[in-house]
Amino acid sequence: MAWKTRWAVEIDGQDVSSKMANYLEQITVTDKAGASSDSCSLTLDDAGGQIKLPQPGGKVAVRLNGVQVFSGVIDSVKSSGNRSGGRSLSVSAKGFDVKGKAKQPQRLHQDEGTVGDFLKKLGQRAGFEMKIDPALANIARDYIAADGESLLHIGEKLARELGATFKLRGPMAVLAKHGQDFGLPMISGLFKPDGSGNLISWDIEPLSTRTVFKSVEVPYVDRKKGLPLIYKTDAGKAGERAEAVNLVRSVAHDENQAKEIAEARKAQIEREGGKGRVTLDLMPEAQAEAQFQLKGTRAGVDGTYRIVSVTHSASRTGGATTDLELQQPQDGAGTDSR
Structure with a gap:
């Protein structure tokens, strides 16, 4: 069966798309905000063992519909199979060389x-x-x-x-x-009952209270006076509906560091004020930390969110989709003003 999605794979600078065309079965690429490395997985039909075994350490780049969605280093190659199910080869890569x-x-x-x-x-x-x-x-x-x-x-x-x-x-x-303008394109998801929109599904909690705190307190030491003190700050609008206090366990070196930690916790509380996931028709432009605009679902859910994780999935038999993990609701998300 022919692929419905345009794709291209390069290994060590060489385009191997034509060599893989008859064997590549699935592509999965994940981009997460934070320390987690970008990752990529290629699954190939290895029924005849005819594919030259890729080597860990090789550089790999992947494009979907002409957009580069991954560049990194192969970190593992696995062969699997059984008596009745044939053989497959899985090539996994990370955004940086894990041997370094x-x-x-x-x-x-x-x-x-x-x-x-x-x-x-x-x-x-x-x-x-x-x-x-x-x-x-x-x-x-x-x-x-x-x-x-x-x-x-x-x-x-x-x-x-x-x-x-x-x-x-x-x-x-x-x-x-977090939340900086990295010049990333805003991604839009539109739901239409007739199925003409690009939004396939959504599962969103636009107003979450599980990780919300009223205020933040950070202990620190006044070096001149030799006294233990606490830096306090309100958690802002997101904390108005909470009662608990986020008391940081570690002791900051001084007041400046305590303030930096408190402001970071405050921003994180705002970021985690809502969460959810959506699945779209393939949008290879989507990247972690970009903004996502949701339309057509309902009042209080539609609005703007921050993308914290992106997974592009494409297969020979199932087409291609983009899954987004979302946080930080804005622009009406979480509020039904009717």
């Missing part, structure tokens, strides 16, 4: 500097070029260290602390605040 130094523990400390300076040094040791949001790069720290921690671990820790996204893609490591 991203996960190597390091020992490095910095006095009187910025978060950006420290991460650039750490990234250089691990073989990565750092791209850091200026709002984060210029944050001053009296002391910051990696005590047997890897670039991946430090990046994830700082992202949680500062309300940011940390991502490794190829030779680049990126740290950027």
